[in-house]
Amino acid sequence: MTRSNEPSRAPQGSPPVRSLGIAAVDPVPFCREGLSAIVQRTPGLHWAGHAGNPHAALQLAEQVHPDVILLDSGLDPHGHLTKLLVNGDASLLVVLLVRESHRTAPFLQAAMLAGTHGVLPRTAEARRLVEAIRRVQLDRRYLDPALAPLVTQRQGLRPGEPVVATQRPRMPLSRREFQVLQLVAEGLENAAIAKILYLSVETVRTHVKSILRKLSARDRTHAVTIAFRGGILIAQPDDGTEGQTPAPPSGMVEQRAR
Known part of the structure; x- marks a missing residue:
């Protein structure tokens, strides 16, 4: 499989405008479907696929090569997955969707040091999600206004100043x-x-x-x-999905049908 480079429609005779391929890594099917719906109705974006666990996320990045991955913080509480994703593809942008339990200054600080390009609450409105995608595309960085005070207050920073983390997430494995x-x-x-x-x-x-x-x-x-x-490994996040039968490994990564 190759990188999704589906062009947006352009006036006849004009060169095609490349749209961004967006993928999601989230354990909850209806959350993935909601993200897919937002992406598919937004001009300039197209849905590249989804994964439901860290292993499948790495497969997704390797096989589909999306431009942006929307990552549930419950699947990456220590920043290990983010670090592996961005180290594997320097052009890949990771936007972390932060759960309520992770809305703390130490977590956000570690996430940004691990290589996260954007962070916003998992409960954010659709327009905020699209804004985050646009901002990381342009600036390779986005910190949602609802989360920014946690970072600036912890380090005594003014808005816009760089964050200096004190502890790097340790991932001993390749x-x-x-x-x-x-x-x-x-x-x-x-x-x-x-x-x-x-x-x-x-x-x-x-x-x-x-x-x-x-x-x-x-x-x-x-x-x-x-x-x-x-x-290094985490249990499946508690999202009310207990008791469901996990998909077989061959079906973990699903990409948009062409």
């Missing part, structure tokens, strides 16, 4: 190791992981050995336990 560990945590064996990630079984085995070494883990189960305790 992008691919993170994906492998996510699938190990789902109970998959090396052969199944290799099929999902389009790798050889030997390559997966090498990644697993590296994960065990970096986490000082005795075995796969111990590595998963360490990763959850250390915040």
Whole structure:
């Protein structure tokens, strides 16, 4: 799959105007559908797809190459996913949709240091979301007015001054190791992981050995336990979705039909 570059309509004889491909990473289906509806009715934007968990988010970025990812903060409470996404594609813009429980100065500070380009409340109005997308496209930075006081008050800054964070989020694993560990945590064996990630079984085995070494883990189960305790892996956010059957790995990433 290639980057979504669907052009907006332009007058006949004029060069096509490139629209921005927007994708969402959110565990709740109706939230993803709402974001899709907002994007598809906004000129200059088109829907590039969605994912429901961190592993699928990395697949989405690799396979679909959206311009902007709208990321639920519940799926990235420590900034690890954001860091892997932006390190993997310097042109990718990440807009964090912040849950009420994450509306704190330390969380916002860490999110921006991890590489987030824009932050706004997950409950923001549609027009505010579109504004955030436009601003990160132009300035590569957007801090919603509702959240700005948390950052400026904490550091004694005036609006518009740069934020200087004091602690970087630590992610000991590479992008691919993170994906492998996510699938190990789902109970998959090396052969199944290799099929999902389009790798050889030997390559997966090498990644697993590296994960065990970096986490000082005795075995796969111990590595998963360490990763959850250390915040490298997270439990599925509580959004009233308990009891639902997760989609199979091959269906985690869905992109807009062409």
